[in-house]
Amino acid sequence: MNTRHTTGAATTHRVVILGAGYAGLSAAVQLGARVTGREDVRVTLVDAQERFTERLRLHMAATGQRLAELNIPELLEGTGAQFVRGWVTAVDADAKTVRIDDERELPYDTLVYGLGGVADTTALPGAEEHAYTLNSTGDAKVLADRLARLGSGTVVVAGSGLTGVEAAAEIAEQHPGLNVVLLGRQDPGAAMNPKAGTYLRSALQRLGVEVRAGVEVLKVLPDGVELAGGEHVAADAVLWTSGTRVSPLPAAAGLAVDERGRIVTDATLRSVSHREVYAVGDAAAIRQRYGVMRGTCQSGMPSGVHAALAILRALEGKRPKPFRFGYYHTPVSLGRHDAVVQFTRPDDTPRRFCLTGRTAARYKETVTASPRPTWVRMKKMPSSGAFWRRGGRFTRNREAQ
């Protein structure tokens, strides 16, 4: 870990962070803020986009709403981290290099992998070809253009998880002329307490969303979807929100991955197979006492900060601490003026307490808008980023491996 790269008289430890999403950018700001002015550590953040992708708002982008321009190099200003724009095409874990745009190579001593995940369109026939996704701002814009052109007709939202619910509600509210059908195996809000779940379903009803739970989509077709049992649900557009697929890069690099392709980490967020690689956010399979963590923004940002702190500790020859995280809420927007916030135990199970209506909508907006001020604050006072819910007894007794 204490590898140093020698350039002339100076020795520099090169940290390369892949992905400027919620997790990777948190790692870069935290680490960059703590090494400003140091010659012995160089931090480089790589992402395909110079504009930060606010994934939490992609259902808004998909209905033509304008999102704020958050510029990654500007967010890094004042820190010791530099930005490289490019598409990561390969990681060579033996040579410790990252290939960018298939033409440049970036060497590293420590790698932080935070390239996130996308909806899994590969598992279902026709989804790659015919379904829209919320995988990137570009994909959301393609759907927005389609919806704007439609005027009337039917939109099928496949997947009744939280992304599907938020998207269905947003489309129904922004495009009242469209029929929105939400299809999924489970009732929307099934993981919430009965009050929150009932509120969520009645809000979908109020917005005119037709919910069909307990169904299995077998195929996406040019004109709709086919369900198990052979029923054809006609649609002018199908939005696929189900499953999460991680890039094949880590597996191709020979890193230990789980069945979903996520990098398996030890308690300190280091790859169990490659000690100089850390994994954060949706691309990491991070085990807590309650199980492998579900990818969210609320957990992704702390994982990035933790990786930054672990790297600094390792550079100082100290033992990195285990990452402990406990969930605290699930905020779900139901259009622009309504929402439900389910408060949770650290293991993500629902508590009795929830918020609904306009108060919940304000809460949700505050949470969604909070990453930027968090990073700005972290630049001035890095320790401010190191506070999150550790999960108490739900995560205690985790030893660094």
Ligand SMILES: Cc1cc2nc3c(=O)[nH]c(=O)nc-3n(C[C@H](O)[C@H](O)[C@H](O)COP(=O)(O)OP(=O)(O)OC[C@H]3O[C@@H](n4cnc5c(N)ncnc54)[C@H](O)[C@@H]3O)c2cc1C
């Ligand atoms: C519509 C929607 C609503 C959501 N709402 C919530 C919510 O309310 N609360 C919540 O906690 N979570 C929510 N999520 C989930 C949340 O967005 C993710 O858990 C979070 O974005 C994960 O952060 P990350 O940093 O791991 O990955 P991401 O935020 O996805 O960032 C990955 C970054 O890597 C870049 N990248 C990917 N591949 C490459 C490559 N090969 N080369 C270069 N760059 C690359 C991307 O451009 C991106 O900037 C929502 C997701 C969606 C789609």
